[in-house]
Amino acid sequence: MATNRRVTRPRSRNGCITCKIRHVKCDEEKPACSQCQKSGRACDGYDDASQTQLRQRIAERHRPIERDTFGADHRLVLRQETRTERRYVDFFYSRTSHAFSGFYDSKLWSYLIPQLGEHEPSIRHAMTAIGAIHSRVQNAKRLPSPEEGSAPTERFVLEEYNKSIQNLVKSLSSAKGQNLHLTLTSCCLFICLEMLRGNQTQALDHIEAGLRIIHKHEQTAAAACSSVLYRELRSLFLRLNLQASFFGRLLIPLKLTSSETIRQISIFTDFPESRIYLDQLMTKALLFIRSIGIMREERDPTLQLEFEAEQEHIRQDFLAWRWSHDKLLHKLGPKITPSDLCASLLQRIYYHTSLFWVLTVLGRDEDLFDNYIPDFESVVSYAEEIVRINSSSSPSIENSADFVFSLEGEIIGPLYYTSTRCRHPQIRRRAIEIMRHYSKREGMWDAKLYCAVAKLVIEVEESQCVVPPTSEKDIGSLIRIYEHVQSRERDINPALVILYMKPDGIDGPWTMRSVMVDW
Missing domain, CATH: 1.20.190 (Delta-Endotoxin; domain 1)
Known part of the structure; x- marks a missing residue:
């Protein structure tokens, strides 16, 4: 009498990670198996590891971090936590x-x-x-x-x-x-x-x-x-x-990396290293700017030459940084991760903004900013791209779109600077539009407040235009705002904003205008 025997085949180990952990048969469809889709689960992709290996990885990921030797006594605290x-x-x-x-x-x-x-x-x-x-x-x-x-x-x-x-x-x-x-x-x-x-x-x-x-x-x-x-x-x-x-505090003069060290780097290892050197250059640039001040006074020719030499030296440092940064970007090419791409875009935003600081600080009037319209456009485009990448909520950037607070400044400060210093009507309004829809707070930068102040600056500068401006050239030199200062209590609504202007020309007296801004 013939016996019906079940035909046995070797078990496939090519199933997706989710099905392996659940111990169910996977149909091995890609990019996501239909077994996961039918059950409403997210398919975690494919891996050659066995169930045991996968569970070991998960356990390793959630294992508490081992203590290191930060204290000489290696104290172990038995916590009685609620x-x-x-x-x-x-x-x-x-x-x-x-x-x-x-x-x-x-x-x-x-x-x-x-x-x-x-x-x-x-x-x-x-x-x-x-x-x-x-x-x-x-x-x-x-x-x-x-x-x-x-x-x-x-x-x-x-x-x-x-x-x-x-x-x-x-x-x-x-x-x-x-x-x-x-x-x-x-x-x-x-x-x-x-x-x-x-x-x-x-x-x-x-x-x-x-x-x-x-x-x-x-x-x-x-x-x-x-x-x-x-x-x-x-x-x-x-x-x-x-x-x-x-925000009004003194810049503490910490030791900075020498220019020679920065210029000797042919390519950065990664974007964290690139950021370290950019932070050093930005600090150096801001120390230079603070040493000059904001009064826009006519300077002694000898002192002016000294300032111009230092200005050029800092500019060359930034160009060397950009060269190394771009080589790293080219090396990564299309394989760059979303988080690295955002880091690169953010660093390029601060590179352009820092150059604005340095290259305009010796100018006596606001018309000088009109020479950098393409750079302002780059800042806004990079910011738009960061927002677009974040809004996709890619898992590789740790769902950063979900976070409504970040410890450090990202795009708000540069967008605020662009919207108040760039007089091209479309570019500055694009910067404001990003801030208007931006719900995140970056350190002490609140997008709502700075969006309101930027709108005030635009309103004042364009108030004397007979028709809506189409170019930065339509904003007259005498109506431009040189500085806009908020009170120290920036969390108060409405906020006090003081506008500094030169309505009689660069050699005329300063005119101050105080405005309460609702935000």
């Missing part, structure tokens, strides 16, 4: 660290600070407070004002903030001396916390304190600290130094 505290620390790990990293893979936020928080209670409490306030900001889709925030969350944040300060004092006292890593990291977290809470003055105070600690350390230490954590913190504070300078 469920609420753990929830907000987890939010810091999963969401805040990505939001603060921006378009870059940041060791500081994804690894170094969480690692230090494993054995430093002050850091852990600060992370908890930041996770709580950031969670509320994300849920509200806008930065809350004190009356809009929920009282329990605000009380919880303040409690964690106080615990962080108390533990920091205790740790520094027991160490019988200043712990540079702990102090700078705490200062960095307090900056983030105050920015998220909308306390601009306190955030600026913490930035200044951190910069002075770094400056003093590098002036007095026999050998500057070279740890990875210190280098990452220093790079962050260098960028915060620039941001604070735009």
